[in-house]
Amino acid sequence: MKIGIVVINWNGLNLLRKYLKSIIDNSDNSTVYVIDNNSSDESVSYIRENFKEVEIISLDKNYGFAEGYNKGLKKVKEEYVCIINNDILVTKNWLNPIREKLEKDPLSIIQPNILDINNNDFFEYAGASGGFIDKYGYPFCRGRIFDTLEKDDGKYLDSKIFWASGACFFVSRNVFYEIGGFDKRFFAHMEEIDLCWRGFNLGFNCYSVTSSKVFHVGAATIKKNSKKTYLNYRNSLIMMTKNLPLKDLLLTLLLRIILDILSSFRLLIKGEISNFIALYKAHFDYFNVLRLILKERDNTSKKSNYFKINSIVYKYFILGKKKFFQL
Numbered sequence: 001m002k003i004g005i006v007v008i009n010w011n012g013l014n015l016l017r018k019y020l021k022s023i024i025d026n027s028d029n030s031t032v033y034v035i036d037n038n039s040s041d042e043s044v045s046y047i048r049e050n051f052k053e054v055e056i057i058s059l060d061k062n063y064g065f066a067e068g069y070n071k072g073l074k075k076v077k078e079e080y081v082c083i084i085n086n087d088i089l090v091t092k093n094w095l096n097p098i099r100e101k102l103e104k105d106p107l108s109i110i111q112p113n114i115l116d117i118n119n120n121d122f123f124e125y126a127g128a129s130g131g132f133i134d135k136y137g138y139p140f141c142r143g144r145i146f147d148t149l150e151k152d153d154g155k156y157l158d159s160k161i162f163w164a165s166g167a168c169f170f171v172s173r174n175v176f177y178e179i180g181g182f183d184k185r186f187f188a189h190m191e192e193i194d195l196c197w198r199g200f201n202l203g204f205n206c207y208s209v210t211s212s213k214v215f216h217v218g219a220a221t222i223k224k225n226s227k228k229t230y231l232n233y234r235n236s237l238i239m240m241t242k243n244l245p246l247k248d249l250l251l252t253l254l255l256r257i258i259l260d261i262l263s264s265f266r267l268l269i270k271g272e273i274s275n276f277i278a279l280y281k282a283h284f285d286y287f288n289v290l291r292l293i294l295k296e297r298d299n300t301s302k303k304s305n306y307f308k309i310n311s312i313v314y315k316y317f318i319l320g321k322k323k324f325f326q327l
Helices: 013-026 043-050 064-075 095-104 173-179 191-201 226-243 246-269 273-296 312-318
Strands: 003-009 030-036 055-058 080-084 088-090 109-116 119-123 131-133 139-141 159-161 168-172 206-216
Touching: 003 013, 003 064, 003 095, 013 030, 013 043, 013 088, 030 043, 030 064, 043 055, 064 173, 080 173, 095 109, 095 168, 095 206, 109 191, 131 191, 168 173, 173 191, 191 206, 191 226, 226 246, 226 273, 246 273
Parallel strands: 003 030, 003 080, 030 055, 109 206
Antiparallel strands: 080 168, 088 206, 109 119, 109 168, 131 139, 159 206
16 A cells, blocks of 8 residues: 655755655655645755655645645545654654554544654654544543643553544545545644544544554644634634534533633733733634634534543543543
């Protein structure tokens, strides 16, 4: 099974210098692509000069993660693709367990274990050992809840999950486009959860394959700042409005907005004024597009068993359950 390894890049020259070679050297029977979002640094010339085997897909502007992949994957030849960040270090034979799983379940979405490149024994924030959401759309992972990261001690085995991390996951191109691709409005953040949720509603499965491991820098493209806060809160509300069952939509969204308001007070108390403002800007912009999202919404095939627990906020902050296995 040949796989297209597809790296998204925007002004990531330093990251390409560090990590692209590991992908090329450790990805047998694969073609490596770089989708370049019109970088203004020397990313493209660097690839051309040093890695002639890499196929470059050049876009005319920075479309972000979501639309960048929507456009770029159309130019990939292979049926099965790996969507992977430019700040990922892969390991030897990382593709073998993935291929085995795809051969058994070719219509699935699969992620490897994602570990911290700076602390190799611990999971990394963006995906860890596979993702879930609670009833109100807050994401968490096996091995990561909010900012608490667990050590990878082997307790999390191959398993069905709800969402796979956009830092690194595998999917058939036909499945990707049948689900509808990424929502370009998201630009970056939460688009992979939205994709997997739509896939879940359509009957596609998502898995974590833990014997495949990669290491992630994390927040290398968009640092942890007010822009990321804005995208996460806005995109989460859009995602819920698109995917929740109609009978649950109004009440669940109302409770989620209340929880977000409580979260804003926490940001204020911590002195994170820019993040406090970003949260309310996210809500303002969400309400500006709410009518359009509701108009576009497909009310068929929305499953009500999308969440693992009612409230990760309650479990984490009130009950003190900081690790996934405690849930």
